[in-house]
Structures are given as C-alpha cells and as structure tokens.
Amino acid sequence: MLTYIVKRLLVAVPTLLAVLTVVFFFVRIAPGDPAFIILGDQASQQAIAAVHQELGLDRPMLVQYLDFMSTVLRGDLGMSLVTHRPIWSEVANVLPYTIELTLTALVIGVVLGLPLGIAAARHRNEALDYAARVFSLLGLSFPAFVSAIMLLLAFAIELHWFPVISEARPGDPLSRVSALVLPAINLGLIMVAYVMRVARSSMLGVLGEDYIRTARSKGVPARVVIWRHALGNALIPVVTVVGLYLGVLIGNSVLTEIVFNRPGLGKLIVNSLNQRDYTMLEGLMVIYAFIIVIVNLLTDLTYGLIDPRVRQR
C-alpha cells in the first residue's frame, strides 16, 4: 500500500516539473512588468532598472530558469517578488481556508447528493426524479458567482443572518465556522448537483444488472437490495466523478472566495496576476497541480476501499 502511494507520488514528479517549466516561461514571455507595479506610473526608467536588478529580472532568462529550478529541487518555492516573503508561508497562510471550504462543500455534496440521487433512481420518472433532475441541472448551469451573490442578497441583506464580509478572527473558532457557512453552501450546491446526477445514473445502471433483478425476484426487500447489493457497485462512478469534479470545485472556489471576500488561493492568485508576481504564480500553479495529483491518488485509493477487486490489482 505504502509503496504504491510513494510510487504514485514519484510518477507525479515529472508532471509537476513540466508544469513549472511551462508556467515559468509563459509568465515571463507574457507582457507586463512587476517592477512597474511596485513603483507606480511616475517611476523613472532608472528606478525601474534598479528594481529589476534587485529582483534578478535583468539576468538572461535561461539563468533565471536554472536558478529557479535548483531552488525548487531543494524543496523551496522561493520568495514572492512583491512581498519578499517565502511563497510557502504565504500559501500556508491561506491554504487551510481553501481546503476547509472545498472539503465542507464536498461533504455537503456527498451527504445530500448521494441519497437524493439514489432516491431519484428508485423513483425513476416520478415527480421526485424530475424535481431532482431539474435541480441538478440548475446547479450545473449556474455560474458560481451568480449563486454567491444571490446567497448574499438573501441571507446577509434580507435576513441579516450572516455578515456580508465573513471574517474569521484568530482565536475565535465560531467566527471561522460562521464565515464558512455561506461560501460552503454556495460551492456545496454545485457539488450536490454533480453527485446526484452521477449517483442517479449509475444506480439506474446497476439496478438493471442481472444480479439485482435476481435478488429482487427472490423477494429481497427493495431497501436491502439498494443498500446492500447495489450501492457498492454504484459508488465507483460516483467516486470517479467526485474526484474529477474536485478540480472544478477548486476552480469555482476562486470565484466563491472573491465574492465572499474569503482569504484563500483564489484571492491570492488574482492578486498575483494583477501584480505580475511571477514567482508567486509559479508557486501557486505547482500547488494547484499538486492538489490535483493528490486528489487523483485519493480517488484511486478510495476505489480500493469500495471494491476489493481493484485492491488486488
């Protein structure tokens, strides 16, 4: 098991390095200049040159690249061009917020989406099924920022249940929880839609299989059939989809973080793009890529838990 995990992570290393290389050259070839953003629009050429030197941006691109790669290979992501602080610590400051948001959304998605999907499959073409399908299509169709603003209008402006700027204060866990509620619901609803859709269709598929029909014809109660026999097999596509859409979720969390003004990778990346903070962008892309690698690994491990046949492979 452990060797499997290690092997998978090792396989991911070249991918991560490739991502880094692509991002490195891409951001540097693109127009825009961090020195200019640091100094403002009245800065003289002289001042800009001084900052270039200070940031090491005046060196040949290849030298910068080799320097950068050797830093990375030492397990360091370097310093932010703008804040001069280690990228690791900048990311570590906000990463927990993004993770807690995504995980909560995931839990909401699975806890609500799975039973709904199964119920919809059992009552195929009945009112419940249609309602669930319409809801899931709505969830899939709404861009995350539209629903986010709707939530704010409803719960913060009309009902006053939550503040608009949900700020987590240090040393106040309750404030952190309350800051999480609306953003998590916003992302969670999207996840519910995805999970429900897949749970429904894969359940339908499994229910059509011979062994289920046999069990049913033998008089095994429907509930037992569903939970004991069908669920395990129906879960595999669900897990695949959850794993796949976790990427979508992370993407949508950028929008959610901006509308709800939460700290997180999303705000960090938008800010670094505006400031042309090359090193920070490179760091963030690696983090994103790494998260995806981990998610894929977890997805595969979960298959093993659900289906022993996969484990033996």
Add this chain to the structure above:
Amino acid sequence: MRCFASIAAGFVGALLLWATVPAAAQKVLNVGMAAADLGSLDPHRTATTPDKAIIGWMFNGLVRFKPGTMNPETIEPDLAQSWDTSADQLTWTFHLRKGVQCNNGYGELSADDVVFSLKRASDPKISSFSSDYADVTAIDAPDAATVRITFKRRPPSVLGILTNYQGGNIVCRKAVEKLGDDFRTKAVGTGPFAIESYTPNQSITLVANKNYFRGAPKIDRIVYRYIPSDATRDLAFTSGEIDLIYGRQDQTWAERMKSLPHTVVDVFGPGELSDINLNITKKPLDDLRVRQAIAYAVNRAELVKFKGPLTAREAVSIIPHDYLGTDEHAPLYPYDPAKAKQLLADAGYGNGLKLTMIQTSLPSMLNTMQIVQAQLKKVGIDLQLEVVDHPTFHAQIRKDLSMMVLYAAARLPVADVYLTQFFHSRSIVGAPTAVTNFSHCSVADQEIDGARQTTDVTKQKALWIEAQDKLTKEVCAVPLYEQLQVWAHRDKLNFGYKLDASLTLGPITNEQSTLQ
C-alpha cells in the same frame, strides 16, 4: 435528514446568539477598499490609490496642505513650525516642532530622521518619486531641530515637494533601518494613526496614536478591509459592516448611495484628468489637420453626461483644473463634427480613416474610450481598441507602441509637474529620462523651463499659460474630462473638516475626525 435540520437550526441559533454579543465600546472605523491586497505602506514607494489613501492617515510632512484642500498657496506648518529662505531662494531652513514622537515606540523625531527621509525619497533605487527632488543639492541638519535644504535651481514648488504627499512624507529612520523589508507592511511615521496589524489579503488595522502632537484621535481603530468585488463591497456597506467605502467613480453609484439612509457621498478633488495623447510623429497623426479633426469630433459635454455630472467635470485645459498655473480658459477646440469631417477630407481621408490604439481593460478607462470611439465614428474615424489588461497597457505604452494613449492622472497641483511629465521633451517615452510624454511634443519646452527659472510669480504663471496654449493648438493631447474622487460614508462618521480635495485620493481621518 431531520437530524441534519435540527443540527442546522441549532447552529443558526448559536450564530444569532453570537451576533448579539455587544461589541467593545471602542470606536472602530471600518473601511472597504477595492483591492485584493496591500501593495506597500512605504510612502516613498506607494503607487496605487488603495495604498495612498491609507498612507494619508499615518504620516506627516514638513508642511502640509490644509486638511480637505490641495491649494499650494495655503500650505501650512506640519512637522516644521516655521521656515526661512535665502535671498536667492535656493536655501531653505526649516525649524522643527519639538517633542514629536515616532509611532510604535521608535522615539522622538529629530532633524536626523527628516534628513534621512528626504534623502531616501530622492534615491531612485528606493523611491518612486526621486525625480521630484532632482534639483536638490544638499539636505543637512545644522542641529537636532533644524533641517536645511539647498537647491541647484529653484523647483516649481519647494513647499509642494515637502508636504504630506508622496516623497514628502517623513519616515522614522530607526524603523526603516530596523525593519528592512518589513517596512513595507509595518511602516512607521508620526501621523494620527499607526499600524497595529496586517492580515495579508484581508485587512490592515490601524490604532490611534495617543501621543499625536495635535492631540489624541477620537477614533480608536481603523480597520481597512480589502474587498475586491464591487458587488460585495457595496453589499457590506448596505448591511452596515463598513462605514467608509471607496466608490466607483460613476454617476449611478453616487446616485444609489445618495438614496441610502444615513449615507453621505463624498465627491472631491483632485480631478484625474483624462487626456488622449496623440503621437505627432506617427502617421497619420503627424498631420495637424487629422489631430484637429479628432479634437473637433470629441464631445466633452456628452462625455460628462455619460460619466455623470455628479462625479465628473469637463476639462478646461490639457492640464487639470485648479492647479497653480492652470489656464482656466485654454483655447480648446469646440465640438464641431462638420469641421472635423472637412479637415479629414482636406487631409485626404474623406472616405474614412482607420486608427488603432492600445487600451487598458480597466472598466472606467475603457468606458471612456468606448464613448470616444462612438463619437469618432460619426465623423468617419474608425478607431480600433486593442484591449489589454492594465499592467500590459502600462508596459506597452511606455515602449511607444500605441499612437494614441488615453491617460488619466492627477499630480502635485502645480502646472509644472503635469506639463513636464506629459509634454516636455525630456519625458518622451523611450528616452532615458522618460516619464509619460506619449505625444513626443516639445513645442513648449522653452516656456516650461522658463517658468522654472523665474522667481517672479506673475511671469511664471504667464509662461505656464503660454505653454498650455501652444500645446493645445498643436493638439498634442485631446483633453476630455476630469474624474473626481468618489467615496461614501455613514453619517455617524464626521471628518472634522470640509472635504474639498485630498491628494492621497481618500478622505483623511485625523485627530479631528469623530465616529458616533
């Protein structure tokens, strides 16, 4: 399912309980700013509006503009109590106020700090504003309470570059030396408020400087929140979570805010003047008739109507209104589409003319250019906008890649600064001393330099006016309108002075400001 519902209900109940716990009896001012994060609190390096606004609360200069004004003729003492000048006006001696304390426990401010700070502001390696101090030959401290500044030639406004604006903000030497790179987020001055904490991507908290030399501020804390999403920021103001909000510079926003209860909309100077700079060296703009046609085709009144008369006013010259030396009646070209068409036909573009320019995607500037685009279309000029994001825009126009450049700016309110940066041949983009002369114009060099040399105030003003007339006639730029600063605050906040203008682009909160 029921279980979940009851958990949720309990949860919401707990939150409601938590929300009703009374806040401490402190006076905390919550501010909402349209930015994702801090750039820098170092006053010698702050480039953006979000950073400038906060700097205004933390620092002093040797002298200052009266709070709420930007008139260089009524500059008053700040850290300096008084000053004298030599007969040739090249040596200025400032006598410092005694007992001024640096914030955050960095001790008493001395002449040494002032010398250090001004030298730092003149150092191009550190400061964004070094060019303002190019004429300074020496800064020294004859004793602990006196600072002497010598110039090789008199700059257009000596007091102007020593105010609480940009390089004139005085930083405390010990703090700069001790904090190093951290000075960016922990900057120390002598102002009414001092930095308490900074949470990246979220907020900055300032705390009142109880030892402030003009008296302790009546507001205890200022929480400056970074809220990049316009919709969210407005909603937070509506719900009462922020008391002072950075506004969108448009009519609709101002009107809506005005209609809210307990809300005051602040519209104040400086006006950021939008000029379309025309590159007179590039075809077809090298033909004066084409440039005149553009000037005649632009309808300034309509632009102001679009931008909203609440927050914008028509340009009066190629430099902003109200500066020392502005020609309030410059011979601008009136709106005359027929004449524009005639001029185009004369220049050989009777069948239409196609122009392209690089344009930022920044919505306020893009809107402006879209309106101009529509106006030019009416006289047969097809203007193509090559839209790029803001950083790219700034990089490309400085490489002289666009034949027309829409630039919106406010500067130290003395005609010389704007004229030099935008229309003196020294400042032409691409030159080593480049600033922001995108038009490549040099027709007024003599007048601009002449005005600098003279000590005769009347003659100086006359030269500045002549420069503006020449540049206007040459159509180096087509001035459009001035965009005023727009903020809004709840009526429980009182600034304590009349806010007509603020060079930090945000309302200054100081020891006179109160919050009920």
Add this chain to the structure above:
Amino acid sequence: MVVALSALLAPWLSPHDPLEQDVLLRLASPTADFPLGNDSFGRDILSRILWGGRVSLYVSTVAVLVAIVVGGALGILAGYIGGLFDRIVMAAMDVLLSLPTLVMGLLVVAMLGPTVGNLILAITLTAIAPFARIARAPTLTVKERDFVEAGRALGFSNVRLMVVHILPNVVDDILVMAALWLATAIRTEASLSFIGLGVRPPTATWGGMIREGFENILDTPWLAIYPSLAILVVMFGLNMLGDGLRDTSDPRLRHE
C-alpha cells in the same frame, strides 16, 4: 436549439444596433421599442443578448471543436500506436489536466490579454486532455477486436483502420462529453468576465453583460438577470442534450 438559432440570426432579429448608445436611455426600463430595457450605456439589452449569445456560443463552440479534433486525434493515435508515443502524449495530457479549467483560463487570459482568441485558447487547452483520454480508452479495446485484426490482415492502411473502424466506436462518448464541455466553456467565459478578464468591450458577451449588470444589481437587477437566464437556458439545453445522448447510447436504459 432555439437559442443557437436566434444567436445565429442575431443580425436580422435584433431590433437595434447592440453598440448604439443613447444617454437618455441609461438604465431605462423596458418599453415597446426596447422590450428588455437599456443598459448603463443606453444600449438595447435584447439586441445585446442576441449578439452576446453569438460571441459566447462562438467562443465555446470553436474551443470545444478544436479540442475534439486535436484531443480526439491525439487520443486515437496514442491508443492505436501505443508504446513511447502513447506515453509521451499521455504525459503531456497529464500536465494539461493538472490545472483546473478556471485557473488555466485565468493564467492565459490575464497574461496574454482578454481577446476572443486567447479565451478560445484557454478553454481549448483545458478541454484537449479529457477528449484525448476519452478517445484513447475505447481505441485500446477496439484495436484488439477481430475485425480490426482482420482488416490489418487484409492490408488496410492504418489511417483507414482508424477512421473507418475505430472512430465510430469513439464518437458516442465524445458527443456526450462535447455537450457537457460546451456548457463548461460558456460558464468559464462568464466567470472570467466576472473577474474582469472577459472578451474586449464593447463586444457583448453574456458573461460581460452579467458583470456590468452586477455593478448595478441593487437598483437595476434586470441587467444581470436577462443574460443569466440566457446562460441558464443554454446550459439547461446542453445538459439535457448530453443526458439524452447518454441515454440513447446506453442500450440498457433505452429498453427500460
């Protein structure tokens, strides 16, 4: 379908020039002449929605088509040829897959500038890899089947084998996926516009219109609502289409 059609016919259907501005009609309420009202520039919203749909659908359709062609070809080739080529292609796909769609979109568009071309590029880049994967898997199984072996024995060329025998087996899956990716593409365009990285104004796009609308959400909500509804209808349609395709391609469900 109706939406696609009306977007295609926009030049003839829309009552006004989508770029025509009128100060007096700023944020005006709907009238008979302007059935959906006017935006903050006094432009006709109905016309802008129709034209905006053209751009939005153009961006997403082109992006997805390119992704299908490139991704599908790479996937089939990789599966058919196998070996080192397969490994390299799939490794490249892994690199592309390792960034979330929106993040990739942000990076490309923020760095290169918000133009239609770059937007298409950004969406295509993220969509290629899934199509390559989905095309490769069936190719691997079909390749081993008897009729392909037989064809090879008869001396048919590789290209012919791929086009005639493998392609039809892959096409179903690709279509299902294409409908869903179209939806994703439209949403990505809207999201980028919201962050301020959409197609260059004054060109109308739905995302850009929603963004402009949200600036005035409290006093003139219709500016944001109409384009949102337009997106909703298209997404709904595409998802239904995807579902429909999936149901017909799955014989078990068809029989039930």
